[in-house]
Amino acid sequence: MQPTNTHNPDYFHRVVDCQWACPAHTNVPEYIRLIAQGRYAESYMLNRSSNVFPGVLGRTCDRPCEPACRRGRVDGKPVAICRLKRVAADLKGEIGHLLPKIPERKNGKRVACIGAGPASLTVANDLMPLGYQVTIFEKQDQPGGLMRSNIPSFRLPEQVLREEIDMILDMGVEVRFSTPITSLKELLGEGFDAIFVGSGAPRGKDLDIPGRVEAAANIHIGIDWLESIAFGHIDSIGERVLIIGVGNTAMDCCRSSRRLGGRDIKVMARRPRAFFKASPWELDDAEEEGVQILVNYAPKEFVVENGRLRGIRFEQLEWDEGARKSRVLEDVFLPADDVILAIGQENAFPWIERDLGIDFGKWDMPVVDEKTFQSTRPGIFFGGDAAFGPKNIIWAVEHGHQAAISIHNYCEGLAVSERPAAGMNLISQKMGISEWSYHNDYNPVPRQKMRHVELVQRFERLNIEVELGFTAEQTAHEVERCLNCDMETVFSAPRCIECDACVDICPVQCLTITRNGDELELRTRLSAPANNLDQPLFVSELLPQTGRIMAKDEDICVHCGLCAERCPTAAWDMQRFDLELPYAGATACVHA
Amino acid sequence: MPSIVKPAARHPSLQRNELGLTIRDYEGSMSTLCAGCGHDSITAALVRALWEVSMPPHMLAKMSGIGCSSKTPAYFVSGAHGFNSAHGRMPAITTGAAAANRAMTYVGISGDGDSLSIGIGHLCHAIRRNVKMLYLIENNGVYGLTKGQFSASADIGSKSKKGEPNRMQPIDPVLLGLSLGATFVARGFSGDKEQLVPIFKAALRHRGFALVDVISPCVTFNDHSGSTKSYLNTRKRGIRATEADFVMPQQEILTNIADEGVTSVAMHDGSILRFRVVPEGYDPSDRERVLSYLLEQQQAGHIVTGILFLDENVPDMHEANNTTQMPLTQVPYAKLCPGAAELARLQEAFQ
Numbered sequence: 001m002q003p004t005n006t007h008n009p010d011y012f013h014r015v016v017d018c019q020w021a022c023p024a025h026t027n028v029p030e031y032i033r034l035i036a037q038g039r040y041a042e043s044y045m046l047n048r049s050s051n052v053f054p055g056v057l058g059r060t061c062d063r064p065c066e067p068a069c070r071r072g073r074v075d076g077k078p079v080a081i082c083r084l085k086r087v088a089a090d091l092k093g094e095i096g097h098l099l100p101k102i103p104e105r106k107n108g109k110r111v112a113c114i115g116a117g118p119a120s121l122t123v124a125n126d127l128m129p130l131g132y133q134v135t136i137f138e139k140q141d142q143p144g145g146l147m148r149s150n151i152p153s154f155r156l157p158e159q160v161l162r163e164e165i166d167m168i169l170d171m172g173v174e175v176r177f178s179t180p181i182t183s184l185k186e187l188l189g190e191g192f193d194a195i196f197v198g199s200g201a202p203r204g205k206d207l208d209i210p211g212r213v214e215a216a217a218n219i220h221i222g223i224d225w226l227e228s229i230a231f232g233h234i235d236s237i238g239e240r241v242l243i244i245g246v247g248n249t250a251m252d253c254c255r256s257s258r259r260l261g262g263r264d265i266k267v268m269a270r271r272p273r274a275f276f277k278a279s280p281w282e283l284d285d286a287e288e289e290g291v292q293i294l295v296n297y298a299p300k301e302f303v304v305e306n307g308r309l310r311g312i313r314f315e316q317l318e319w320d321e322g323a324r325k326s327r328v329l330e331d332v333f334l335p336a337d338d339v340i341l342a343i344g345q346e347n348a349f350p351w352i353e354r355d356l357g358i359d360f361g362k363w364d365m366p367v368v369d370e371k372t373f374q375s376t377r378p379g380i381f382f383g384g385d386a387a388f389g390p391k392n393i394i395w396a397v398e399h400g401h402q403a404a405i406s407i408h409n410y411c412e413g414l415a416v417s418e419r420p421a422a423g424m425n426l427i428s429q430k431m432g433i434s435e436w437s438y439h440n441d442y443n444p445v446p447r448q449k450m451r452h453v454e455l456v457q458r459f460e461r462l463n464i465e466v467e468l469g470f471t472a473e474q475t476a477h478e479v480e481r482c483l484n485c486d487m488e489t490v491f492s493a494p495r496c497i498e499c500d501a502c503v504d505i506c507p508v509q510c511l512t513i514t515r516n517g518d519e520l521e522l523r524t525r526l527s528a529p530a531n532n533l534d535q536p537l538f539v540s541e542l543l544p545q546t547g548r549i550m551a552k553d554e555d556i557c558v559h560c561g562l563c564a565e566r567c568p569t570a571a572w573d574m575q576r577f578d579l580e581l582p583y584a585g586a587t588a589c590v591h592a
Numbered sequence: 593m594p595s596i597v598k599p600a601a602r603h604p605s606l607q608r609n610e611l612g613l614t615i616r617d618y619e620g621s622m623s624t625l626c627a628g629c630g631h632d633s634i635t636a637a638l639v640r641a642l643w644e645v646s647m648p649p650h651m652l653a654k655m656s657g658i659g660c661s662s663k664t665p666a667y668f669v670s671g672a673h674g675f676n677s678a679h680g681r682m683p684a685i686t687t688g689a690a691a692a693n694r695a696m697t698y699v700g701i702s703g704d705g706d707s708l709s710i711g712i713g714h715l716c717h718a719i720r721r722n723v724k725m726l727y728l729i730e731n732n733g734v735y736g737l738t739k740g741q742f743s744a745s746a747d748i749g750s751k752s753k754k755g756e757p758n759r760m761q762p763i764d765p766v767l768l769g770l771s772l773g774a775t776f777v778a779r780g781f782s783g784d785k786e787q788l789v790p791i792f793k794a795a796l797r798h799r800g801f802a803l804v805d806v807i808s809p810c811v812t813f814n815d816h817s818g819s820t821k822s823y824l825n826t827r828k829r830g831i832r833a834t835e836a837d838f839v840m841p842q843q844e845i846l847t848n849i850a851d852e853g854v855t856s857v858a859m860h861d862g863s864i865l866r867f868r869v870v871p872e873g874y875d876p877s878d879r880e881r882v883l884s885y886l887l888e889q890q891q892a893g894h895i896v897t898g899i900l901f902l903d904e905n906v907p908d909m910h911e912a913n914n915t916t917q918m919p920l921t922q923v924p925y926a927k928l929c930p931g932a933a934e935l936a937r938l939q940e941a942f943q
Contacts, residue, residue, distance in 0.1 A: 074601050434596055442599030497823045498783055499628040499811060504636035507599045507616075509606075528603045545827050558601045565596055568628025568811045 058086030117145020119384030122400025211302030238337020630808030661703030680711020740813025751818030
């Protein structure tokens with residue numbers, strides 16, 4: 001193998017699994033350490049710099065970081081990263097003085113954002129401090145987009161959402177509420193320097209099977225139904241409810257039904273549990289509330305009697321392994337008073353004229369560049385669900401950041417393809433003999449369980465937040481579970497005397513001094529076989545005394561620092577990796 | 593260093609030996625030796641060897657005297673027995689322990705100071721008695737615990753950290769052992785576990801006194817450019833005379849070994865053993881020729897490693913004294929100590 005190039009920030013970034021997996025690359029280990037030190041405001045601001053909505057995401061994020069977390073590979077359960085984020089948000093205190101200053105003198109550039117969801121709000125958040133005048137057009141009379149309309153208030157309290165949106169709007173963003181854009185051509189006429197489309201994926205998929213029209217009064221489209229609840233238009237539902245689909249929207253629908261009068265609620269899934277789209281914890285939370293989840297049922301027809309919905313006839317399926325092919329076992333009728341369809345969302349752009357130079361491609365989706373988020377018409381950008389279809393909040397935020405860079409470039413007359421590079425800082429953490437500036441003790445404490453409001457109490461009102469947050473004790477335990485993966489093991493081959501001290505002391509056998517070889521062959525003859533091919537191998541330059549190499553399997557390194565502690569020549573050092581992400585208007589400085 | 597505890601986290605693919613133990617079950621407490629000390633590497637090799645031969649921890653006795661080396665029994669197999677004796681007295685104490693309980697496996701850990709100065713007499717007599725034990729000398733050529741004065745194994749011309757050369761003749765424990773009739777003589781290097789682990793495994797199974805001298809650089813006082821026992825010099829001047837691997841006793845496999853290069857032979861468990869030719873005329877069962885080969889190489893400044901001499905036909909202490917098969921610790925007290933009447937009768941017989 002070639003020696004690993006650790007000068008490219010990607011290598012060490014990839015070692016920080018959570019940060020690498022996060023679309024917005026939030027610096028998780030550092031914010032967890034700040035929580036451990038009680039520095040909640042700083043932890044919150046560090047979060048905010050990349051993910052903009054820590055309070056919202058600390059409750060609702062899809063958590064791509066957690067399945068990636070190294071702790072999960074070490075003791076089976078990842079660090080509760082998401083819920084620690086909430087701790088920082090809940091305890092942050094006053095942070096107004098830490099927010100970016102907005103210049104009074106504007107730069108003369110006006111940007112329009114369509115939709116007041118997370119993507120547009122992020123664009124505004126990034127551009128306002130640079131002197132832009134940002135105008136957001138929102139069809140509802142409240143900001144937030146799907147964060148408000150599709151996430152029930154028992155998961156995300158209104159005041160948390162309100163506070164974080166206000167931080168952005170208070171920068172001086174002009175929002176035109178109750179102003180749906182019906183013609184992009186018309187908006188272009190208003191002379192904005194750039195337009196950002198963050199209108200989401202607002203159309204819920206329908207289910208076109210017999211009886212759909214006749215039973216329409218009791219069949220609801222999931223996201224529309226949730227929106228109607230959020231804006232106070234709906235406050236009840238029948239006792240027997242069938243939810244079709246088993247994604248996260250379905251979970252919000254069934255739990256909302258439970259609060260609006262539903263007693264017998266069934267979520268009907270076409271495929272076996274292993275193929276569910278919903279996050280496992282959302283499934284758990286729904287089942288805790290008495291919702292039944294039934295697998296292998298495909299809806300066949302809505303049964304209508306006397307013009308009223310009676311239930312659904314399903315085909316019960318049997319799937320092959322891998323759930324590719326199915327066989328119908330029998331027809332089953334399940335009675336229902338109401339049906340909610342939560343089988344996906346689609347984009348719809350009836351308001352974009354097709355002669356504006358914006359190309360539309362497959363599925364009638366706009367053609368959007370994956371890096372610059374620019375459409376085929378310069379100056380018009382897309383982000384969030386509007387760009388590539390339904391994803392989630394954290395992706396929308398990252399789209400917003402990238403689009404803001406593009407918009408800034410565009411307005412400055414630079415090519416949008418000129419992306420500022422990410423930089424990194426590596427700082428040695430050695431403070432003295434046996435002293436490191438981070439807590440490197442491995443704490444075997446198990447993952448802390450989130451406490452919930454008692455079942456009887458939580459249904460009293462729609463907006464009682466179910467999750468209580470971590471107690472101080474739980475927080476103190478959970479922060480210690482983080483392995484500090486950003487405390488990187490940095491190796492200097494010329495200093496190594498090959499005494500084996502690091503190899504001998506490593507508790508998880510991730511180090512080996514051996515002769516070089518091909519990666520796949522090398523992986524088989526390390527101190528412990530490196531079977532996780534998703535995790536990189538570090539390979540040093542040739543060692544001075546024998547010409548062998550130092551190999552490190554990053555897979556389950558617990559970053560305890562014992563290799564550096566035992567190294568007599570400081571060939572190993574623990575250095576804190578700080579990824580410097582570029583945002584609009586700031587070019588990242590590159591430190592070696 | 594001691595302030596940091598080794599994390600309890602383990603590699604998920606950690607294997608288990610015949611006893612169901614992982615290699616981490618053979619660890620001891622955290623070492624308090626200097627970072628990079630060869631002794632720690634030897635400890636790691638010993639841990640691996642003990643794990644690989646599935647040594648039951650409670651059947652192991654770790655014996656030592658005084659010195660950096662003699663601290664190391666604390667750093668492996670926490671579940672074993674042990675005795676930390678007076679300076680240089682480890683061979684004598686072990687002889688006594690082995691006499692009383694022949695069922696145990698004895699690992700004596702000593703250094704060049706403990707074995708070649710104050711304890712050399714005891715060492716010689718343990719060799720003479722062929723006490724069944726692994727006698728490990730962690731040999732760094734200096735007194736590390738007292739700021740790096742030359743020890744009895746320092747080579748002529750080897751320099752101290754201050755730059756003064758040593759002028760006295762070294763005592764080479766390998767030559768000493770050979771001349772005293774030791775039945776298993778080996779030398780290893782702390783920086784070469786590939787060779788060291790099989791040497792330890794063979795030594796643990798030897799039916800007699802197994803002397804293993806291991807060059808173990810003192811990273812604090814004897815790892816500089818003028819030292820003959822530094823990591824760099826040992827690597828530069830080292831010759832692997834014999835390539836050792838240890839195979840558990842099994843049915844004989846007959847094969848022809850090529851005159852040069854490597855010959856691969858499949859073992860009973862499916863593993864492959866690679867035989868390399870030893871230097872021409874080298875015969876590890878011919879004491880005289882091994883001695884003369886080693887003296888030649890010593891003159892040339894080479895450090896010869898490997899299992900250098902082996903003789904499995906010499907009776908060990910118990911056989912030589914025709915003692916009971918049963919460990920004395922298990923012999924019923926009434927039989928072990930028949931009482932005053934029996935003693936009087938015995939004395940009567942000598943009248």
